[in-house]
Amino acid sequence: MEQPIIETHGLTKYYGSLKAVDNLHLSIGKGEIFGLLGPNGAGKSTTILMLLGLTEPTSGEARICGLNPSREPIPVKRKVGYMPDNVGFYNELTALENLLYIGRLNGIPEQQVKSLAREMLVEVGLETSMHKKTGTFSRGMKQRLGLADVLIKQPEVIILDEPTLGIDPAGVRDFLELIRQLNQRQGLTILLSSHHLHQVQEVCNRVGIFVGGYLLAEGNIETLAANLFNTAPHVVEIMLQTAPAQAAVPKQDILALPAVRNVTVRDNVVEIAGGQDITPDLVRFFVSKGFDITGVQKKNYGLNEIYHRYFENNLKEDVSNEKSTGLFQRSFFSRFKKR
Incomplete structure (x- = not known):
């Protein structure tokens, strides 16, 4: 098995009595796009700082490109490109001039730096704006220039902390597509x-769900959904021509069908969750009962449902564990403080 390019073992960070990251075990393979997902203050940025060797872990260890960032921060910085949520440039300089400056700071030889800077600006879609002053750039253009800044030293890994913050929806789509292309090329x-x-x-192969410093779960969408909704992984929505009265829907008869776990009625939509896909049986059932069906849709669980269910389950466990000790209120609010 190929060695992970990013891995952590029991990585933990305290700020005073506040535990920002709690016993993090993570493994990311070469060529992956991995998403650290969580609310502000969940511990994502603290994790990144430890991976870069910019803050010391309280306990545990991280390795990136086979290096320990706490002991070998300079070699790590040579192999890893980092783009924070707010990238700063010299506004009076052009995009090309800013990038030449960054390239020289990174030790790129003078005979290579100009051609490489131009190549990176083309790579991120700024070839027509390379001679414009950065002070005139939109937020989205500055983020693209930030990506060129990261790429010019030709890293093996790039770490992006909230890269789409403050960009309009069209700019976000373009930026994410650029990330995907860079990964593929x-x-x-x-x-x-x-x-x-x-x-x-939209862009990640796998995600890790972070809440209150804990990594609650990690995997691809399909794996997370299967683990979380394993009692009723198949959901079908039956759209009826008219909204029936609640009593008119024979819920008990539907629940008696094989593998059906739950039935919910919302206006003219009946949602049925079960342990296996019995869509043909459901359609025949509704027709036999005299209902006019206008549509049938199988529901796929997205990251929104997965994230909120993990968050909800974690919170319920905390309530039950902490209410008896009087710690619930303090614990709940502390997890949303800025890490």
């Missing part, structure tokens, strides 16, 4: 931190 390993669920779902 260059085989880059990408760690993306975000609290925007749909953006993470």
Whole structure:
């Protein structure tokens, strides 16, 4: 099995008495786009700082590209490109001039730096704006320039912390597509931190769900959904022509069908969750009962449902564990403080 390019073992970080990251075990393979997903203050940025060697873990260990960032921070910085949520540039310089400056700081030889800077600006779609002053750039253009800044040293891994913050929806779509293309063309390993669920779902191969410093779960969408909704993984929505009275829907008869676990009626939609796909049986059942069906849709669980269910389950466990000790209120509010 190939060695993970990013891995952590029991990584933990305290700020005083506040535990920002709690016993993190994580493994990310070469060429993956992995999303760290969680609300603000969940511990994502603290994790990134430890991976970069910018803050010391209280306990545990991280390795990135086979290096320990706490002991070998400079070699790690040579192999890893990092883009924070707010990238700063010299506004009076052009995009090309800013990138040349960054390239020289990274030790790129003078005979290579100009051609490489131009190549990176083309790569991120700024070829027509390379001679414009950065002070005139939109937020989205600055993020693209930030990506060129990261790429110019030709890293093996790039870490993006809330990269789409403050970008309009069209710019977000373009930026995420750029990330996907870079991953495919260059085989880059990408760690993306975000609290925007749909953006993470759109671009990441796997996600880790972070809440209150804990990694609650990690995997691809299908695996997370299967683990979380294993008692009723198949959901079918039956759309009826008219909204029936609640009493008119024979819920008990539907529940008697094989593998059906739950029946919910909302206006003219009947949602049936079960342990296996019995869509043909359901359609025949409703027709036999005299209902006019206008549509049938199988529901796929997205990251939104997965995230909120994990969050809900975790919170319920905390309530039951902490109410008896009087710690619930303090614990609940502390997990949302800025890490």
